[in-house]
Structure formats: structure tokens, C-alpha cells
Amino acid sequence: MPELPEVETTRRGIAPHVLNQTIKKVIVRNPRLRWPITNNLAVILHKQKIKKITRRGKYLLLHCDKGFLIIHLGMSGKLSIVENKLMARKHDHCELIFSHGKILRFNDPRRFGAILWTEAHPHQHPLLKNLGVEPLLKNFHKNYLYQQIQNKNVTIKQLIMDGKIVVGVGNIYASEALFLAKILPTRAAQTLSLQECDRLVAAIKKVLTRAIKAGGTTLKDFLQANGKPGYFSQKLLVYQREATPCLDCGNPIQNIKLAQRATYYCFSCQK
DNA sequence: ACATTGACCTGGGAGC
DNA sequence: TGCTCCCAGGTCAATG
Numbered sequence: 001m002p003e004l005p006e007v008e009t010t011r012r013g014i015a016p017h018v019l020n021q022t023i024k025k026v027i028v029r030n031p032r033l034r035w036p037i038t039n040n041l042a043v044i045l046h047k048q049k050i051k052k053i054t055r056r057g058k059y060l061l062l063h064c065d066k067g068f069l070i071i072h073l074g075m076s077g078k079l080s081i082v083e084n085k086l087m088a089r090k091h092d093h094c095e096l097i098f099s100h101g102k103i104l105r106f107n108d109p110r111r112f113g114a115i116l117w118t119e120a121h122p123h124q125h126p127l128l129k130n131l132g133v134e135p136l137l138k139n140f141h142k143n144y145l146y147q148q149i150q151n152k153n154v155t156i157k158q159l160i161m162d163g164k165i166v167v168g169v170g171n172i173y174a175s176e177a178l179f180l181a182k183i184l185p186t187r188a189a190q191t192l193s194l195q196e197c198d199r200l201v202a203a204i205k206k207v208l209t210r211a212i213k214a215g216g217t218t219l220k221d222f223l224q225a226n227g228k229p230g231y232f233s234q235k236l237l238v239y240q241r242e243a244t245p246c247l248d249c250g251n252p253i254q255n256i257k258l259a260q261r262a263t264y265y266c267f268s269c270q271k
Numbered sequence: 272a273c274a275t276t277g278a279c280c281t282g283g284g285a286g287c
Numbered sequence: 288t289g290c291t292c293c294c295a296g297g298t299c300a301a302t303g
Contacts, residue, residue: 002296034279034299058297075297076281091281110280112297127299154274163298170296219296220283259275262295276302285293 002073004135004168005211006222006230007058010079013225017081017102018050018062025097029088034074034114037094044117045069045096056123057131057167067119070127074112080105081225132165135204140166142198149189149197156192157185158259160204169204172217172239175264177203179238184270185263186256210235238264 002010023045031037038044045064052063060079062069071079082095082103089107094115096104106115118125133140148165149156157174159165169177178185180203183196192200216222216230219240223229237247242255246266256263 006296034297072297074280075295108280109282110295110297112280152273158274161297172296217296222296274303276300278300279298281295283294285291287290287292 002058002077002216002222003170003173003211004055004058004208005173005214005232006216007060007073007168008055008212009216009224009230010073011053011055011060014079014081014104015053017225018096018098018104019053020049020051021098021100021102022047022049023064023096024099027095027097028093030093030111033093033108033111034072035116037115038117041094041115041117056128057134057163058170059122059128061122067117068122070114070116070118070122070125071106072114072127074108074110074114076110076221077106077108077113078221078223079225080107080223080227131163131167133167135166135168135208140201140205142194142201145197145201146192146194149192152189154189155185155258156183156187156189156200157263159189160200161261166204168208171261171263172219172236173204173207173211175239176207176237179265179270180207182270184267185258185265238266240264 026042026045028037028041048064050062050064054061060071082105091107091109092105093108094106122128152159160169161174181199183200211232214232215224217232218229238253241253243252246253246269249268251266251268254265254267
């Protein structure tokens with residue numbers, strides 16, 4: 001489900017409700033996520049305050065008094081703020097109950113998500129330490145991408161989805177960015193020119209920024225922390241638009257599989 | 272070092 | 288209605 005814009009939307013949605021709040025109680029109904037939730041999470045988090053919430057790629061980092069809670073939403077994870085005593089529904093695996101009464105609830109049908117505790121700096125955590133650059137920062141630029149594609153024979157779509165190179169670009173935004181940059185997703189990464197890298201970097205920054213502004217993309221079940229869908233779905237140019245007219249040239253949008261993932265593009269606009 | 276594939280899960284929709 | 292099959296926003300681990 002969630003790519004960088006959806007995770008960032010979630011971060012912004014929950015922050016006002018949990019910042020500077022103290023955890024009163026923790027409920028773990030099912031610890032079996034991608035990695036098990038540590039069995040002493042409730043003891044660890046008791047009376048800790050959330051000082052800050054940051055994001056690294058698709059990971060949310062809750063800075064607590066004594067360490068960090070690392071949360072990944074996987075494919076179907078959602079965080080929401082529960083204001084009243086709403087009954088827990090199916091797949092509500094974990095919740096943090098704060099002393100002011102609000103609840104941060106983690107729901108994840110497929111359980112590909114993760115909730116991990118670490119006392120070391122999270123950027124040193126094994127899952128985070130080898131991550132590539134943040135796409136919206138200045139160190140993601142044409143020369144960096146051009147350097148990274150050298151001798152890489154994977155397709156350019158696979159390469160921009162590789163978190164060791166650049167974080168946060170998932171299956172939706174990879175197709176969208178390549179359309180904006182007028183580059184075929186099937187091109188071998190190493191065949192891109194510096195100029196094409198320039199266009200692609202700009203396109204990735206543009207599509208991610210726009211998607212954050214729209215509150216992310218809801219295909220079927222992504223919801224913001226306030227329960228509303230993300231509105232970027234309405235602005236998708238190629239994703240899930242198979243056989244409909246390209247919005248630039250009118251030719252039908254193509255849908256192929258690349259590395260087992262649905263990939264959408266315009267055969268006429270993209271070279 | 273690089274590239275490919277399977278694996279982890281549940282739920283929804285299509286087709287019969 | 289019910290069964291089977293395929294698909295889904297991620298990414299790690301194993302293999303060649």
C-alpha cells in the first residue's frame with residue numbers, strides 16, 4: 001500500500017495527536033507481524049513520552065524518552081487516531097493508549113508491517129542503515145542517479161524502486177515518474193543519459209511532492225490518520241489506466257509485468 | 272557485486 | 288452460493 005507520500009501523510013496526521021503525549025498503556029493483540037513485536041513492549045513504553053516523529057523512507061520513527069519505535073506499514077498497514085472507546089476491529093494488532101485518552105491504533109490485514117523497538121539510533125538499525133538517499137532532499141540529484149545507474153543492467157523502473165539507491169518510490173510512483181520524465185520503464189538503467197537522469201530526478205520529486213499535497217493515493221484501502229482517503233488517485237496519469245487514452249497523446253496506456261510488478265506506460269510518449 | 276525468484280499474509284474480484 | 292485462481296501499495300532472504 002503505502003509509499004513515501006502515504007507514510008508522510010500518516011506522519012503528519014498522527015503527529016498533532018501524539019506529540020508530547022505520555023503512553024499510559026499498550027495493547028498487543030497479535031505480535032505476529034513481519035517481525036514479532038517484542039513481548040515486553042508494554043513494559044518498555046510505559047510512561048514514555050513521544051518527543052518527535054520523523055520519517056526515513058517508508059519507516060516512521062517515534063522518538064521516545066528512552067529509544068525509538070520504528071513502524072513500517074508494509075502493504076496494508078494503517079495508523080489511525082481513535083478518539084472514543086471504539087471497539088477493536090479485525091486486524092487491529094496493536095495500540096498505544098495515551099494519558100490524554102486518545103489511542104494510536106495499528107491495523108494491518110496482511111501483517112507485512114513491523115513495529116520494532118530500538119535504543120540505538122534508528123539510522124544504525126540493520127533495516128535502515130543501508131538505505132539510499134531521501135528523494136526530496138538535495139543530495140538526490142542528477143549526478144547521484146547517473147553514478148548509481150553505471151553498470152546496472154536492471155530496468156530503470158526496478159532501479160528507482162530499489163531502496164538502497166533511493167527510498168520511498170514504490171510501484172505507483174515509479175510508473176508515474178517515468179511517464180512524467182518520458183522514459184520507458186523497460187530501459188536498462190545503464191542506458192540513461194545524464195539529461196534523462198536530470199528529468200527523472202525532477203519527475204520523482206514532482207510526483208512525490210504533489211502526492212503528499214493530495215494526502216497520498218488511495219487505491220482500495222489506504223486511509224489518512226483522520227479516516228479520509230488520499231486524493232492523488234484522481235491525478236494518476238498512467239497507473240491502473242490500462243487501455244485508456246494517454247492524457248498527452250491519446251494512445252492507449254500499456255500494462256506489462258516487470259519483475260512481477262504491474263507497470264504502466266505510454267509507448268508513444270516514453271522513449 | 273549483481274540479478275532473479277520465492278516467501279511472507281489476507282481479502283477482494285473474476286470466472287465457472 | 289461456493290469454489291478456484293489471480294491480484295494487490297513492500298522488501299527480505301536465498302540462490303545462481
